[in-house]
Amino acid sequence: MVERSPVRxxxxxxxxxxxxxxxxxxxxxxxxxxRAGLRERVLASAAALGYRPNPHARALATxxxxxxxxxxxxxxxxYFATLSGGVITVAERHDLLVTMVCTYRNAPRxxxxxxxxxxxxxxxxxxxxxxxxxTAHTEAMHAELEAYQDSGGSVVSVTRGRTVGxxxxxxxxxxxxxxxxxxxxxxxxxxxxxxxxxxxxAVRDRLQGIRQGLKDHGLSLGRDDIVYVDLSREGGLAGAExxxxxxxxxxxxxxxxxxxxxxxxSWLRARxxxxxxxxxxxxxxxxxxxxxxxxSLTTVELPLEEVGETAMELALKPASPRHVVEVxxxxxxxxxxxxxx
Amino acid sequence: MVERSPVRxxxxxxxxxxxxxxxxxxxxxxxxxxRAGLRERVLASAAALGYRPNPHARALATxxxxxxxxxxxxxxxxYFATLSGGVITVAERHDLLVTMVCTYRNAPRxxxxxxxxxxxxxxxxxxxxxxxxxTAHTEAMHAELEAYQDSGGSVVSVTRGRTVGxxxxxxxxxxxxxxxxxxxxxxxxxxxxxxxxxxxxAVRDRLQGIRQGLKDHGLSLGRDDIVYVDLSREGGLAGAExxxxxxxxxxxxxxxxxxxxxxxxSWLRARxxxxxxxxxxxxxxxxxxxxxxxxSLTTVELPLEEVGETAMELALKPASPRHVVEVxxxxxxxxxxxxxx
DNA sequence: CTGAAAGCGCTTACAG
DNA sequence: CTGAAAGCGCTTACAG
Numbered sequence: 001m002v003e004r005s006p007v008r009x010x011x012x013x014x015x016x017x018x019x020x021x022x023x024x025x026x027x028x029x030x031x032x033x034x035r036a037g038l039r040e041r042v043l044a045s046a047a048a049l050g051y052r053p054n055p056h057a058r059a060l061a062t063x064x065x066x067x068x069x070x071x072x073x074x075x076x077x078x079y080f081a082t083l084s085g086g087v088i089t090v091a092e093r094h095d096l097l098v099t100m101v102c103t104y105r106n107a108p109r110x111x112x113x114x115x116x117x118x119x120x121x122x123x124x125x126x127x128x129x130x131x132x133x134x135t136a137h138t139e140a141m142h143a144e145l146e147a148y149q150d151s152g153g154s155v156v157s158v159t160r161g162r163t164v165g166x167x168x169x170x171x172x173x174x175x176x177x178x179x180x181x182x183x184x185x186x187x188x189x190x191x192x193x194x195x196x197x198x199x200x201x202a203v204r205d206r207l208q209g210i211r212q213g214l215k216d217h218g219l220s221l222g223r224d225d226i227v228y229v230d231l232s233r234e235g236g237l238a239g240a241e242x243x244x245x246x247x248x249x250x251x252x253x254x255x256x257x258x259x260x261x262x263x264x265x266s267w268l269r270a271r272x273x274x275x276x277x278x279x280x281x282x283x284x285x286x287x288x289x290x291x292x293x294x295x296s297l298t299t300v301e302l303p304l305e306e307v308g309e310t311a312m313e314l315a316l317k318p319a320s321p322r323h324v325v326e327v328x329x330x331x332x333x334x335x336x337x338x339x340x341x
Numbered sequence: 342m343v344e345r346s347p348v349r350x351x352x353x354x355x356x357x358x359x360x361x362x363x364x365x366x367x368x369x370x371x372x373x374x375x376r377a378g379l380r381e382r383v384l385a386s387a388a389a390l391g392y393r394p395n396p397h398a399r400a401l402a403t404x405x406x407x408x409x410x411x412x413x414x415x416x417x418x419x420y421f422a423t424l425s426g427g428v429i430t431v432a433e434r435h436d437l438l439v440t441m442v443c444t445y446r447n448a449p450r451x452x453x454x455x456x457x458x459x460x461x462x463x464x465x466x467x468x469x470x471x472x473x474x475x476t477a478h479t480e481a482m483h484a485e486l487e488a489y490q491d492s493g494g495s496v497v498s499v500t501r502g503r504t505v506g507x508x509x510x511x512x513x514x515x516x517x518x519x520x521x522x523x524x525x526x527x528x529x530x531x532x533x534x535x536x537x538x539x540x541x542x543a544v545r546d547r548l549q550g551i552r553q554g555l556k557d558h559g560l561s562l563g564r565d566d567i568v569y570v571d572l573s574r575e576g577g578l579a580g581a582e583x584x585x586x587x588x589x590x591x592x593x594x595x596x597x598x599x600x601x602x603x604x605x606x607s608w609l610r611a612r613x614x615x616x617x618x619x620x621x622x623x624x625x626x627x628x629x630x631x632x633x634x635x636x637s638l639t640t641v642e643l644p645l646e647e648v649g650e651t652a653m654e655l656a657l658k659p660a661s662p663r664h665v666v667e668v669x670x671x672x673x674x675x676x677x678x679x680x681x682x
Numbered sequence: 683c684t685g686a687a688a689g690c691g692c693t694t695a696c697a698g
Numbered sequence: 699c700t701g702a703a704a705g706c707g708c709t710t711a712c713a714g
Binding site: 233 | 393395397398400406415423425426429440456457458461462630632634635
């Protein structure tokens with residue numbers, strides 16, 4: 001089916017008048033001695049023939065590749081796209097190619113992808129999405145990642161709660177807590193929360209941060225003050241609808257993610273409900289679009305690109321000692337929040 | 342450095358009591374006969390041992406892999422993120438993994454990535470970004486892609502003007518022309534164009550569409566009516582500044598891309614210039630955020646996710662006959678445009 | 683320092 | 699249908 005590439009290392013060796021072994025050394029081991037001019041001759045031959053090493057042959061012989069695997073929930077989501085940008089930037093600096101897979105928050109799919117990436121002998125697997133709360137799945141992932149790491153792979157997770165590999169730990173709870181404090185300071189007491197799927201650890205943490213922030217001021221959430229929706233713009237639309245059509249709608253809508261907040265803003269706009277005059281709205285994440293929204297969205301800004309860069313950098317470090325990098329969100333108080341009148 | 346994976350095909354063969362060759366056939370050739378129960382036995386052994394085939398060994402033996410390469414300008418840009426989502430969706434259906442590289446519109450980098458992907462024997466290379474106008478580079482790319490295709494690879498470009506492989510041809514000029522017609526129908530006669538880098542073929546085509554659309558109505562662009570900026574939000578900010586601070590600012594700003602329009606909207610908002618009351622603004626592309634902007638952005642909507650899906654589907658087809666799929670943009674008239682008062 | 687040879691883990695003609 | 703063997707294109711002990 002496929003024609004083989006014409007020029008192999010063997011060809012280069014012959015062209016340069018050396019053995020296969022020598023050609024290999026001159027080409028891939030910069031520290032190797034070699035008699036004067038030899039290296040130059042081999043390099044010249046390689047260039048002359050347009051030699052391109054076969055990465056599969058190399059991977060087979062050395063059991064490592066120049067690829068890294070990046071596991072995210074969804075590229076179409078700006079949160080992950082931005083983070084991926086950071087990963088790719090650093091990977092490029094190290095001549096690494098990144099293979100990206102999207103799980104769409106589906107546990108079996110996540111596991112299968114990790115297995116495939118491990119089978120590919122990628123140098124590292126970066127799990128950039130919040131981990132999924134499911135005991136059986138967590139155990140299977142753990143076993144898989146452990147085995148992968150034991151066989152020389154590097155694992156990095158952008159989520160807390162992973163017990164293997166390096167971790168970039170985003171302080172979801174702390175960020176939300178800060179945000180809530182700020183809103184309470186503005187005078188808010190009536191909150192509605194639009195949450196995402198509870199299977200996401202990040203969602204749980206953000207909710208916990210909200211509860212804690214309220215509790216710090218003697219406030220709390222009623223049963224009906226929180227709705228669970230899809231982590232998307234559509235989810236935000238539905239969530240706002242549920243909360244705002246109650247007899248006594250909240251004066252402040254806390255979304256657990258920026259995209260959800262966008263949906264909520266859209267719902268409110270369509271109903272002619274003014275933000276922030278009638279109701280305040282907040283997001284979480286700080287994706288670039290929060291600046292373009294009108295009103296601009298108050299949110300907890302995460303250095304997403306930097307998170308991606310850090311993750312990729314950790315991926316380059318040896319598995320031991322384990323690194324845990326804590327990332328704080330910054331409160332970005334913008335135009336979608338104001339004191340309730 | 343790296344421990345080898347413990348279970349090889351050889352182990353499965355021994356466990357099942359068959360030869361290596363038979364094990365290989367039972368596992369990877371579904372159409373192969375084999376005596377009754379043999380296949381089941383081999384599969385059972387593979388499962389029992391947790392066998393995972395080594396894709397590099399397979400790639401070396403067959404000269405194909407289960408990966409495809411996706412070349413884009415920038416993942417952080419929603420245009421490419423959305424398109425990539427489509428590619429990944431279809432790739433997943435075919436058990437293909439996608440390796441994504443970002444060129445940041447840098448020609449040498451694009452070429453180098455294509456070479457690396459070709460060396461990896463990816464099944465297909467999808468060039469999702471507009472091609473770069475640079476004769477030397479175009480020729481080098483052409484040679485590389487041709488060689489890659491001759492060796493069995495599949496190439497798909499989402500840009501016109503590529504003479505090798507399948508093509509998804511987005512009608513940039515036609516879309517812009519439709520948009521301009523609509524604006525002229527609204528009563529606009531005074532336009533300012535915020536263009537991107539002229540090295541991008543897509544930018545040239547969109548400009549050409551604008552010129553044509555104007556010409557259809559006996560209008561034209563003056564020397565100062567067009568500014569060239571970076572294809573980004575910041576570019577839009579700068580472009581709006583240049584055009585709107587002229588003695589006689591235009592009444593309608595045409596951006597060649599949605600992100601540029603966002604920057605322009607932001608600049609206008611900061612100056613208290615009302616859109617669309619004082620000035621109309623349009624984009625191109627139809628990325629999801631155009632709906633969340635306030636006012637929502639009038640744009641030419643491209644089915645970006647579908648474009649990605651189509652590209653990946655074409656990648657699965659044989660190189661011959663060549664397919665060229667034409668994609669039209671849809672005029673999305675929204676709130677950022679109105680008749681000039 | 684250099685080369686001949688074995689080995690990485692598969693697939694696939696070639697015999698039987 | 700099945701198996702022994704060669705081969706894919708590299709790297710790397712092992713001798714010299």
